[in-house]
Amino acid sequence: MGNWIVVPIVLPAVMAALIVLAVRHDIVLQRIFSITATVALGAVAVALVIFADGNGPEMYALSDWPAPFGIVLVLDRLSAMMVLLTAVLGLGVVLFASSEWDKRGQHFHALFQFQLMGVNGAFLTGDVFNLFVFFEVLLIASYGLMLHGAGAERLKAGMQYVVINLTGSSLFLVGVGMMYAVTGTLNMADLAIQVPLVAEGDAALLRAGALILLLVFCVKAALVPVHFWLPGTYANAPAPVAALFAIMTKVGAYSILRVYSLGFGENAGDMAWLAQPYILPAAIVTLAVGMIGVLAAKRLNSLIAFSVIGSMGTLLISIALFTPESISAGLYYLLHSTFAGAALFLIGDLVASRRGQYGDRLNTAPVFHQSGLMAVLFFIAAIGMAGMPPLSGFIGKLLILDAARESDAAIWIWSVILVTSLMGIVGFGRAGSVLFWKSASAEGVIEVEGAQWPVLPIIAACGMLAALVALTVFAAPITDYMQGTAAQLFDTTDYIRAVLGDIPAAQLGQ
Template identity: 60%
Template structure:
């Protein structure tokens, strides 16, 4: 039987699920009331995530078994430092996005807030699930909700990008099911802790089939994380949707990165026998190419939204360089950079939305146009976010990249990794400088326009403020993230929490 506090683990999934249903059934024609309920529930989600984060801080891995069915037969949710950190990040980001949307963006189509809450359900469920099949289920919830959010507001460009997005994700879903089927056929289980015990015991004759299943799952996770050459769907999708939807999508690429950490650190980690680190040789090279492609695309961007989309690709390349080391130093540096890149990327998309509204016919195209109302404020926010994303001092992007550069010092190819990371940063500096000069410093005569709405601006200021806090707290946060990384790679603690201490001793890493 789960302890009372452990039962809080299901709330981050239940809250948005029940809220979405309530909004559709009871408030579908009352946008103002939807806003109020959605904001209130998201604030509550932040509180729940903060409690769970504090609860995970004692270093104990906790499992919640739905219906009190024992693992591996029932549905299990698992809370550790890693999932708690990403839950809190998701909730904080969601609060900023829903406040921005309440400034008017949610009124340009139907059902923004129910879709937003369903999206939260899929994301939080993916971070908490202890089962590979349920990971697939939550991926599908994210896909359905994100497709609705992406098309919110309509338009032919959005519809075209949405078709590409759905096509690639449906294909990824098929691959996911095939991979899951192969793994289940060989091991007879899909519970991650049970897999971590059984994978090292797989007969040699079945190892090749199991490895195919593992690599198929990697293809799916790499698609979600926008690793080259599976990244092509992201620029059109993120640049083609609304600003709040794109900002919320920042956490979706991190779900792909999280799945790589969880599955290939736990199930196919160092203790997995012949299948140990099955995907490791693929991650680092693909991450470096992803970083280079993102930086090149950023320099060639013609709109601010395109620039933001390629900045996401570049940041995912940088993040997966750290994750691809599959050690505690790389993972802790990657987690610091993950939080930074999520907040900074979301802020950039929201700024792009404000710029698009203020520039009229010029939209967010990188061409000269009349000066905007609130240009000084928007230009200042853009400048701070650009510094953060490029990785220039003194903000958290600089600290995150320094941590990653230090973590890769033990890799054989570290000079090449340093050269690509630093070279990409130089290219990105040029791209952001060009965009900023055109949008804010080479504008034409002032034209009377309304100032940007207060609530969306406050949301952006809040995200930039969080970047400043993340920078100032780098010392103690780094210590916490080192513990988080060590726990995420500790297979025995996870197995013991889900299957019981006796199984943990039997698995004994």
């Protein structure tokens, strides 16, 4: 693909600068530029996925500096899939925001494009330090988006979000420094070569650096016990921002998968699968905590935020098993949970905006405008997030349960996933009953000015639900792609040689 690999980073970066410099005073032109750029990003992402499906990993060296010394981007099946996921999600978000949300604060579309730049960079980079750089780009943009439109609660949650992530960034640098001090490299492909060669006396320092880095990724992925920032942040963020943030936790999960399958995979000697003993128990607890939060939530947005935590627990259980079958199942569930979470946040805002003074509180209120349509949309999104048939959440959980059968923790995994699925059904059922069914018996009708037929938000929400339907209908070819992706992750030879050139088999641990 050559230069096309860098387009998902350059395109939103250029568009963000153009929006700020040329059209910052015209909201209509901002919307046109932002939507056009996101559609173009989606087209490029489709081309990258098609290429990655038929070819091995390919490297792009910025300024033509060779690895491991220069900045490299690497396209493979996993990174191409994640870029496409970001583009599809981004298109739904920018359509929703272009109805009214982008007018509630300054520079929404520029920040949005910078966020896409950072997320795509994190997925495409082949270097741990540049992963930190792109983390900072997406986080700085997310700080502005989180506070978009202001408000006391949002400001409070935003400050917590900023402090937690600044702390994580500091720890990221500490971990990166410790790893570089021992291995002399931060290129992921080169780490796969250098980690097995580390002297015994330096192994403890390397392990400590790798575990600090793991802690940072767990913060991003909202894994217990460092998940506490997410409920308040997501519940109080503007709806399109919360929907976009559905990909943010996936950046943490992706980083765990990428760094610890390459640098600390099966060829890493004593540090093989370093992350597994820590992630699996934490992921099981994360799933339980998330679904307990769903049962206890008093606000719709809080319920959705806790369901995102629960879905991350399910995803990280599959990643923690570190088998080709579990990774394949987890990647399918990753797609599902991203679209399900985004759909719920968008639909939640449509519901809250129609309930007037009741907002998103789970209290009985009179019937509101388009309550029937909102009930249908919420029902579809809820059964998707809860993992009920026939939607993709059910398929994803079945694949994960099947992949866990041979695990020593199979009983725990099966029990927690099945019990928490029931808890999710009960929690979403309770919310739907209060918002829609019980409201039919209340007197009066809630009338809210401007909540009639907002076309773009409804299209965006329906688009996220359509993605769930597509994942269900095309489950067979999508799982085939995921199986190939998992196989590519476990056989790192092609990735390493794409980055470093023709490495002898002995250096690859074969």
